[in-house]
Amino acid sequence: MVSIKDITEFGRYTKSLLNWSILAPFWYIGLILFHNKFFINNSIITITIFSVVFSVLNNIIVDISYDFVYRLKEPQRLIKKPVLIPSLIYNSLMLCFIIMGFYILRFFFNIKLHFFYFIIANFIPLIFLFIYCFIRKKKFEHYYYNKL
Helix, strand or coil, X not given: CCCXXXXXXXXXXXXXXXXXXXXXXXXXXXXXXXXXXXXXXXXHHXXXXXXXXXXXXXXXXXXXXXXXXXXXXXXXXXXXXXXXXXXXXXXXXXXXXHHHHHHHXXXXXXXXXXXXXXXHHHHHHHHHHHHHHHHHHHHHHHHXXXXX
16 A cells, blocks of 8 residues: 555656546546536547546646745745646646536536636636745845845
8 A cells, every 4th residue: 555655755757647646537527427428529539638638627726826925935945846746636626616506507406518628727726826925936036135
């Protein structure tokens, strides 16, 4: 059995691969539920590739945002480690809540939302997080370098 301590000792690319492989089924379920025509008309390989690509995009945005936040504490240091546990928790909870919310809207209120809205609902908070971290980093760098 693999513990969290063992996972934290993995290399950067192994952690990213683990993150992508855990998040890909969420995107696969999203494709099944919210874009059924795409699911029916394409092969399993195409759908898996789309799921992995969306997982990679999620992971990249969260990792870059984390790097910005972490550099606020130590601006001279270049961070090269992915954050597996917080990234997995955030992304999997976000995808679960979005799938649940969209499914509830469809089931109880007969509001049919498509996969495009599923993508928007997931990436908008991530993009706002990225922009917020980028702005905070710029303000901090300006303050830090003017103080010297």
